[in-house]
Amino acid sequence: MTYLISPAEPTALKIERDPLVKQLQAQWQPIEIRPIDQLQRAYSLEWTIFINQRRLEGLLERNGQSIVLDGQLPDCAQFALWLRALIDPQYQLFFYDQGYSADIELREGITATEIIHRFSQWQTNEFPVFQLPCSPSKDTRPPARPPQFQLPSVFAR
Numbered sequence: 001m002t003y004l005i006s007p008a009e010p011t012a013l014k015i016e017r018d019p020l021v022k023q024l025q026a027q028w029q030p031i032e033i034r035p036i037d038q039l040q041r042a043y044s045l046e047w048t049i050f051i052n053q054r055r056l057e058g059l060l061e062r063n064g065q066s067i068v069l070d071g072q073l074p075d076c077a078q079f080a081l082w083l084r085a086l087i088d089p090q091y092q093l094f095f096y097d098q099g100y101s102a103d104i105e106l107r108e109g110i111t112a113t114e115i116i117h118r119f120s121q122w123q124t125n126e127f128p129v130f131q132l133p134c135s136p137s138k139d140t141r142p143p144a145r146p147p148q149f150q151l152p153s154v155f156a157r
Contacts, residue, residue, distance in 0.1 A: 002098040003076045005083060005106065006066030013091045014064035017044050023086060024049070043068070051075040077115040080106055 007013055021033055028049040036043050045060040056071035056079060067083060069076040080095045084106040087093065095115055096103035104110070104118045 001070070001073065001076075003069045003071075003073070003080075003095060004066055004098065005069070005080050005093055005095050006061075007091055008094055010065060011091055013087065015060060015067070015087070016064060017060060020045065020060060027082060049079075051078060073116055073119055074112065077112040080115065081110070081112055084110075 017035065021035075024031055024033060024047055028051075030050060032048040034046045036045060039062075042062055043059040044062045044064075047058050049056050049058070051071075052075065054072050054075055056069060056075045058070075058079070059068040061068070069079060071079075077095070084093060089108060093106040094103050095106055097119065102119050104115055
C-alpha cells in the first residue's frame with residue numbers, strides 16, 4: 001500500500017537529498033539508493049530498504065516537502081517515526097494513505113501502534129454497513145417468458 005508523509009500545507013520545510021541519503025545509509029542496511037537527476041521527474045531520490053524481511057520503497061519529492069512510501073503499514077509506520085525524529089518539530093507532519101481516506105499527525109511521542117490502529121480502525125469501523133429499512137417485497141408474478149417469435153410466412157413450413 002502507498003502512504004505519504006508531508007506537512008498539511010506547503011511550508012519552509014525542505015528535506016535535502018544528500019543529507020537524507022546519509023541518514024538512510026546510517027539507519028537502514030541493506031539499502032538500495034537511486035538518485036533521480038532528471039529535473040522533469042517529480043522525485044529526486046528513490047530507495048529500497050528491508051524491514052523484517054519485507055520490502056519498503058521510498059521516494060523523496062523534488063521540492064523536499066513529502067516522502068512517498070510503498071510497503072506494509074507496520075514498516076511504513078516505523079519509517080515515519082524515524083523520519084519524524086530527524087525533522088525539526090516546528091514542522092507539523094502527517095502520515096496518510098494515497099486515497100486520503102485516513103491520516104494521523106506525526107506528533108511528538110506518537111507510536112507505531114497508534115498509527116497502525118488509526119488505519120486499521122478506518123478499514124473496519126469507519127464505513128457503516130447500510131441496511132435496507134425493510135426486506136424487499138417478494139414478487140409473486142411468474143418469471144418473465146421471452147416473447148413468442150413468429151417467423152414471417154415465407155419461412156414458415
